[in-house]
Every structure is written in structure tokens, then in C-alpha cells.
Amino acid sequence: MKQKIKLGKTQELAVVKKTGFGVYLNTIDGEESEKILLPKAQVPEGTELKDILSVFVYKDSEDRPIATMLEPELEIGGTARLYVKEVTPIGAFLEWGIPKDLLLPFKEQLYEVKEGDAVLVTLYLDKSERLCASMKVYEHLRCDSPY
Known part of the structure; x- marks a missing residue:
């Protein structure tokens, strides 16, 4: 294959x-x-x-x-708490452990974020095949916790 x-x-x-x-x-x-x-x-x-x-x-x-070779804090389908590095006219940029910051578009934000905020996000590919973050994480949360 x-x-x-x-x-x-x-x-x-x-x-x-x-x-x-x-x-x-x-x-x-x-x-x-x-x-x-x-x-x-x-x-x-x-x-x-x-x-x-x-x-x-x-x-x-x-x-x-x-x-x-660097390990990012987040991969496709996962969730992670990342910090907002800056907010720009196109969205917020998050630090995630690799050289290029991760875009959190405004349409994927559940509330207004500001520099320094910690946000729970998931990683997805947008329609242009770019990696982006989303605060809409519910479907990515695990429900098999032992407690």
C-alpha cells in the first residue's frame, strides 16, 4: 500500500x-x-x-x-493547552514548539483571546491545506477516562 x-x-x-x-x-x-x-x-x-x-x-x-526534528505540543486530532503569542487582524498566533507559530483564526475562537492567554485547542487542516488551531475541541475530547 x-x-x-x-x-x-x-x-x-x-x-x-x-x-x-x-x-x-x-x-x-x-x-x-x-x-x-x-x-x-x-x-x-x-x-x-x-x-x-x-x-x-x-x-x-x-x-x-x-x-x-522538534516535537510540537499538538498534532492533528489531538488537543493541547497553548499560549497566545500575539493577536493580529487575521487571528491569534499560538506558540506550539516549532519555529512557525500556529494560527487560531477568529472564526475558530469561542471567545476573544489576548496575548498571554492559555487556550485549549485542536489542530486541523483548513480548506487551503494549512495547519490551523480551533477552540472547538468537544469532538476531540476523550470520553474513556477511568474516573
Whole structure:
């Protein structure tokens, strides 16, 4: 079965090309046509072709898929308490453990947030295939708690 690189998820990808600015990664089966860059600053020392790396995939500021070895506080389908870094005309930006801040659009806010607030959010892909946060977390909460 063909593997697919998934935005918003940590996954194991294979090193398929080394460059001066990082390494390119692909699915272990090599079936995905698009290769993902892991920037040089995050490539573990001694990494070689065909090595398998566990990376999180997101989109950079130019909307290109990119990998990071950093572990975000939130993945697709999960929930986490994140802090508001700033509020802008398009929404609030949250810190979540990777270089690019996470957008919490106004339409996904249940109340007005301000800088420094802690908010419970989930991660989803918007219609433009960008990772965004939502405060509408009810359907993502677990109901199998032992208490």
C-alpha cells in the first residue's frame, strides 16, 4: 500500500538526498512524489542516505511542506493547552514548539483571546491545506477516562 506524507503528524521518513542546506525526505517505500526538506540545522550528525528519521511535517511561511526534528505540543486530532503569542487582524498566533507559530483564526475562537492567554485547542487542516488551531475541541475530547 502506498504511503503518504501527512501534514500535522510525526512520521518516519527516509533520507533520499543530501544537500548543502539539509536533507530531503520521502516515505520509506519511496512512493510519494514530493520530497520534504529537513533544514541543515536540524539534521542529526552522521545522517546518511536511506537513514530513517522521525519528523513532524508542517508548511513553512511560503506554504511549502517542511520537516522538523522538534516535537510540537499538538498534532492533528489531538488537543493541547497553548499560549497566545500575539493577536493580529487575521487571528491569534499560538506558540506550539516549532519555529512557525500556529494560527487560531477568529472564526475558530469561542471567545476573544489576548496575548498571554492559555487556550485549549485542536489542530486541523483548513480548506487551503494549512495547519490551523480551533477552540472547538468537544469532538476531540476523550470520553474513556477511568474516573
